[in-house]
Amino acid sequence: MERYVITVTIFCAVITRISCCDIVKLTFPSGFKIGTASAAYQVEGAWNISDKGENIWDHWTHNHPEYIRDGRNGDVACNSYYKYKEDVALIKSIGFDFYRFSVSWSRVLPTGFTNVISEDGLQYYKNLTAELVANGIEPVVTIYHWDHPQVIEEMGGWTNELIVDWFVAYARVLFEALGGSVKRWITMNEPNSFCTDGYEDTVNAPGKVITGIGKYLCAHNVLKAHAKTYRMYDEEFRDAQGGKLGIVLPIITYLPYNSSYTEAAEVAFQFVTGWLAHPLYFGDYPEIMKTRVALVSKSQGYPRSRLPEFSDEWIAIINGTNDYFGFNHYTSRLVYDDPDEELGIYNSDNGLIVTVDPSWPLGGSTWFYIYAAGFGELFRQIRDEYSNPPVWVMENGISDADGVDDYDRINYFYEYVREMLIAIKRDGCNVEGYAVWSIMDNFEWSAGYTERFGITYVEFDDADTNRTAKLSQTWWTKVLSKRKLQSVPTSTYTRTRLPWQK
Ligand code: NOJ
Numbered sequence: 001m002e003r004y005v006i007t008v009t010i011f012c013a014v015i016t017r018i019s020c021c022d023i024v025k026l027t028f029p030s031g032f033k034i035g036t037a038s039a040a041y042q043v044e045g046a047w048n049i050s051d052k053g054e055n056i057w058d059h060w061t062h063n064h065p066e067y068i069r070d071g072r073n074g075d076v077a078c079n080s081y082y083k084y085k086e087d088v089a090l091i092k093s094i095g096f097d098f099y100r101f102s103v104s105w106s107r108v109l110p111t112g113f114t115n116v117i118s119e120d121g122l123q124y125y126k127n128l129t130a131e132l133v134a135n136g137i138e139p140v141v142t143i144y145h146w147d148h149p150q151v152i153e154e155m156g157g158w159t160n161e162l163i164v165d166w167f168v169a170y171a172r173v174l175f176e177a178l179g180g181s182v183k184r185w186i187t188m189n190e191p192n193s194f195c196t197d198g199y200e201d202t203v204n205a206p207g208k209v210i211t212g213i214g215k216y217l218c219a220h221n222v223l224k225a226h227a228k229t230y231r232m233y234d235e236e237f238r239d240a241q242g243g244k245l246g247i248v249l250p251i252i253t254y255l256p257y258n259s260s261y262t263e264a265a266e267v268a269f270q271f272v273t274g275w276l277a278h279p280l281y282f283g284d285y286p287e288i289m290k291t292r293v294a295l296v297s298k299s300q301g302y303p304r305s306r307l308p309e310f311s312d313e314w315i316a317i318i319n320g321t322n323d324y325f326g327f328n329h330y331t332s333r334l335v336y337d338d339p340d341e342e343l344g345i346y347n348s349d350n351g352l353i354v355t356v357d358p359s360w361p362l363g364g365s366t367w368f369y370i371y372a373a374g375f376g377e378l379f380r381q382i383r384d385e386y387s388n389p390p391v392w393v394m395e396n397g398i399s400d401a402d403g404v405d406d407y408d409r410i411n412y413f414y415e416y417v418r419e420m421l422i423a424i425k426r427d428g429c430n431v432e433g434y435a436v437w438s439i440m441d442n443f444e445w446s447a448g449y450t451e452r453f454g455i456t457y458v459e460f461d462d463a464d465t466n467r468t469a470k471l472s473q474t475w476w477t478k479v480l481s482k483r484k485l486q487s488v489p490t491s492t493y494t495r496t497r498l499p500w501q502k
Contacts, residue, residue, distance in 0.1 A: 025425075025484070026418060026421055026484055026485040027421075027483055027484040027485075028421070028483045028484065029424060029425070031432075032424075032431075032432065032433070032434070032483075033097045033098055033138070033432060033433035033434070034096060034097050034098075034433070034434055034435075034436075034479075034480060035096050035097055035098030035099055035100055035138070035140065035433065035434070035435040035436070036091060036094070036096045036098075036099060036100070036435055036436040036437075036438065036439040036455075037099070037100035037101070037140075037394060037395055037435040037436070037437050037438060037439070038080070038099075038100070038101050038102075038438050038439055038440070038442060039101070039102040039142065039145035039146070039189065039442075040101070040102045040103060040104035040107070040145060040147060041055070041057045041074045041077070041104065041145070041146065041147045041443065042074065042077060042078075042145075042438075042442035042443045042444070042445075043077050043078040043080040043087075043101075043440070043442045043443075044074070044077060044078075044079075044080050044081040044104065044107075045074065045075060045076040045077040045078065045079045045080065045081055045082070045465075046079075046081035046082065047073075047074060047075045047076075048075075049081065049120075050118065050120035050121065051110045051116075051118050051120065051121070052104070052106060052107045052110060052118065052121060053106035053107075053109070053110035053111060053112065053149050053150070053151065054106060054149070054150040054151075055104060055105065055106040055147040055148060055149055055150055056146075056147060056148055056149075056150055056153045056157070056198075056205040056206050057073075057074060057146065057147045057205050058073075058074075058075075058106075058150065059150045059153070059205065059206075060204075060205035060206065060207060061073030061074065061075075061205075064202075064207065067202050067203075067207060067446060068445075068446055068447075068448045069446060069447050069448045069450050069500065070447075070448035070449055070450050071448070072443070072448040072449055072460075073443070073448075074443040076460075076465065077442060077443045077465075078440055078441075078442055078458050078465050078467075079464075079465045081124060083465070084124075084127065084128045084131060085131055086467070087439065087440075088128070088131045088132055088135055088137065089135070090439065090440075090456065090467065091132075091135075091137055091439060092135045092136070092137060093477070094455075094473060094476055094477050094480060095476075095477060095480030095481055096137060096436075096439075096480065097137070097138060098137060098138035098139070098140050098184075098433070098435070099132055099137050099138070099139060099140065099439070100140040100141075100142060100186070100394060100435050101128065101139070101140075101141065101142070102141070102142035102143070102144070102145035102147075102186075102189065103125055103141060103142070103143060103144075103174060104121075104147055105144065105147060105148050105149055105170055106147070106148075106149040106150070107121035107124065108121045108122050108125070108170070108173060108174070109121075109149065109170055109173065110149075111149075111151065112148075112149035112151040112152045112166065113166065113169070114169045114170070114172075114173060117173060122173070122177050125141075125174075125177070125178060126177060126178065129141075129178050129181050129182060130181070133181050138183070138184070139178075139181060139182050140182070140184045140185075140186070140394075140435075141174070141178060141182045141184070141185055141186065142185075142186040142188075142189050142248070143167075143170070143171050143174055143185060143186065143187050143188065143229070144167070144187065144188045144189065145188075145189040146189065146190075146193075146194045146198075146204065146205070146445075147205075148163075152166060153205075153206045157198075157199075157206055157218075158194070158195065158198075158199065158217075158218035158221050158222060159199060159208075159210070159214060159217045159218055159221070160221070161221055161224070163221055163225060164221055164224045164225045164228055165228070167225040167228075167229065168225065168228050168229050168232050171187070171229045171232070171233075172232060172236070175233060175236070175237045175241065179237055179240075179241040179243060180241065182243060183241070183242065183243040183244065184243060184244050184324075184392075185233075185243055185244070185245045185246075186245075186246060186247065186248045186326060186394065187225070187226045187229050187230070187245060187246070187247050188222055188225075188226060188247050188248070189248050189328075189394075190248060190249065190250040190328060191218070191219050191222040191223075191247065191249070191276055192215075192219070192249060192250050192272060192275065192276060193250050194218070195214070195215040195216075195218035195219045195222065196215045198214075198218070199214030199215055199217070199218045200212070200214045200215045203445075203446050204445060204446065212297075212300075212306050212349075213306050216293070216306055216307050216308060217308060219275060219276060220308045220310075222247075222276075223276065223279050223280070223318055224314060224317075224318070226247050226280075226318075226321065227280075227314075227317045227318040227321045228317065229245070230245050230321035231317060231321070233245055244323035244324055245321075245322075245323050246322050246323050246324045246325065246326040246392070247276065247280065247322060247326065248326040248327060248328060248394045248395075249273060249276050249277060249326070249327045249328070250327070250328050250329075251272065251273050251327045251328070251329050251378060252272060252329075252330075252331055252332060252333055253329070253331075253332040253333070253371075253374035253375065253377050253378045253381070254268035254269055254272070254332070254333055254334075254335050254354075255332060255333070255334055255335070255374060255377065256334070256335065256336070257334040257335060257336035257355065258336075260336075261335060261336045261337065264335045264336050264337050264352055265335055267288055267292075267335075267350055267351070267352060268333075268335045268350060268352055268354070269381060269385070270286040270288050270289055271286075271288075271289055271292075271349070271350040271352075273327075273381075273382075273385075274286035274288075274289065274385075275289060277322075277325070277385075277386065279310070279315075279318045279319070280318060280319070280320075280321055280322040281319075281320075281322065281386050281389075282319065283310075283315040283316070283318060283319035284310055284315055285307060285310075289307060289349075290305070290307060292349055292350060292351060293305050293306055293307035293349050294307070295346075296346045296348075296349050296351075299346050300346075306349075322389070323390075324389065324390045324391065324392050324432070325382055325386060325389040325390065325391045325392070326391075326392045326393075326394045327378075327382075327391075327392075327393065327394065328393070328394055328395035328396070328437070329375055329378060329393060329395070329396055330363070330368065330395075330396065330397070330398070331363070331367060331368055331369050331370070331371070331374070332356075332360075332369065332371040332373075332374030332375075332377075333354045333355065333356060333369075334354070334355050334356060334357060335352045335353065335354050335355075336352065336353055336355075337351060337352060337353070338351050338352055338353050356369045357369075357371070361408075361493035361495060362493075362495045362496075362497065362501060363398045363399045363400070363408075363412075363495070364398070364399035364400040364401050364402075364451050364452070364495065364498055365399045365444075365447065365451050366500055366501055368398065368399055370398070370412060370415075370493065372412075372415035372416045372418070372419045373419060375396070375416045375419045375420060376419030376420070376422055376423050379391065379419075379420065379423035379424075379427070379429040379431060380423060380427055380429065382429070383423075383427070383428070383429045383430070388428070388429065388430045389430065390430050390431075390432050391429065391430055391431045391432065392431075392432055392433040392434075392435075393420070393431065393433065393434040393435060394433075394435050395435055395437035395438075396413075396416055396417075396434065396435070396436065396437060397409070397412075397413075397436055397437035397438060397453050397455075398412040398413075398453070399444070399447075399451040399452060399453050400451075400452055400495065401450060401451065401452060401498055402452070403457060403470075404457050404468055404469065404470040404471060405470075405471055406455075406470045406471055406472045407471065407488075407489055407490050407494065408493050408494055408495055409455070409470070409471075409472040410471060410472045410475045410488050410489065411488050411490060411491060411492075411493060412493075413436070413472065413475070413476070414485060414486075414488045414491075417434070417485055418485060420434065421485070436455060436476065437453055438453045438454050438455070439454065439455065439456060440454040440455070440456035440457075440458050440467055441453065441454035441456065441457060441458040441460075442454065442458070447500075450500070454470070455469075455470055455472045455473040455476055456468065456469060456470060456473055457469075457470050471489075475488075
C-alpha cells in the first residue's frame, strides 16, 4: 500500500512537472506581440515649441511645483521631440515589435479645438509614425495620456460633458492623419487614475479636489467620449483603415485578505475595473457600485447618488465598444470588509479596507509592492468576467531610484512575465500583446524624475539627456531574440525603503 502511495505520488509529481515544463516552456506563443511604451508629456519635452498650446501638465507643473516631489517638470523631459529617430533606433536595436506612444492634444490642436491644426505638431507624429514603420516597428497610439489643453480645463475639463464632442473632433484629426499606418489605438490611458488623482486630489493635474463627485463625473464623460469616438471610427474610418480601438485601464489585483473575504475582493474588482469595463462590455456600471454609491450618498445627505446614471440611449452607444481589453498592471492589494460598517459608519463607497502583505518586496514608488502571482490572477479574473476577450497589457514594469545595474527590474520582469505565460498556456487566457513600461526613464508625474521606470537610463541633468542601457535592456534584447524568458542573475530583491516610502 505504502509503495502504491509513493508510486502515485511520484507519478503525480512527474505529471505536474511535465505540465509545468511542457505547457509552460516560458517561450512566447507565435504571433504574440512584445512592445514598449511611453507618453507624450513624460518624454517629449519641447513644451512650447512652434505653436504648441499649453496643456494641463504644463500649467500644473509651472504653477504648482510644490506638488511635484523634485519641483521639476516636463519642459525638456527626455527630449524625444528632437530625438525621436534615436528613440526608434533604440527600440529597433532591442527588438521590440511595437511602440506605444501618445499624442499631445495641445501640440496638434493649439487652441484645443479643430479651428487650428498645427502643421508642425501633426508633422512630428507623422514623422515618428513613419520612422517606426520604416524600421518594422508597429505604432500603437494613445490619443489621450492625461494632458488635455489648459483652455479645456478652464471650462471644467473632464467634468464638462462638452468635452465628449471636443475629444471626438480631436480623435478624428488623428485618424485622418495617422490612420493609414496606425492599426491599434488607445482612446484614453487610465481614466481611473486621472479622474481620481486629478479631480479628487492634488496628485495629478488639474488637481481639483471635488470629493466623492469629481471622479465619477469625469469617468462618466470619459466613457461617453470613448464610446462616441469608437462609433465615429466605425462610421468614418473602420472600413478603410481596419484598426482596433480600446481604452486602457489601470488594474491593481485585489485579493482577499484571508479566505473569508473572497466577496470583498470581488467588490474591489468591480469598483476599480468594473467601474469602466462593465459599461463597455455590458452597457452600465456594475450593480454593486450602483447600490453602494447610492447607499453611501444617501447616508451623507445627498438627494441622489453621486454616481451618475446613463440613459438607455447612452447605454446602447457605450455597450460593446472595446475591441480588445487593454490594461496597465504593476501591483496588488489585499482587501477585507471595513468593520466600521457594522456600526453603520460608511468610510468609503466600496466599504473595504485595502492593505498589503508586509512580506511583499518594494518597488521604488510609494504605492509599489511586488507580487507576481497577482498578475497571473488578474488574467484569470478578466477571462472569467468578460468572456475571455483579447487582452493587451499596455504597461508593466517597476520603479527604482538606481542606476544601470537594475537586478530587481530583471527579476520583476522575469517573475511577472512568467505568470503571464502560465496564464496564457495553462489557463487559456487570450493575451495577445505586452508592453514594457518604459523604454526609458522619464517624467514620473508627481514624483518628477525621482522614480525611474526605464530599461534605459536617462541623464536628466545633462543637456543632451544621454541614454545608457541598463542591464534590464540587455536582458530584454536576449528575451526578444529568443522569444523566450531568460534566466535572471538573482532571484532576490534588494530594495530598501526610499525616503518617500517611510
Ligand atoms: C501608469 C501611467 O500610465 C504612466 O504614465 C506611469 O508612468 C506609470 N503608470 C508608472 O506610474
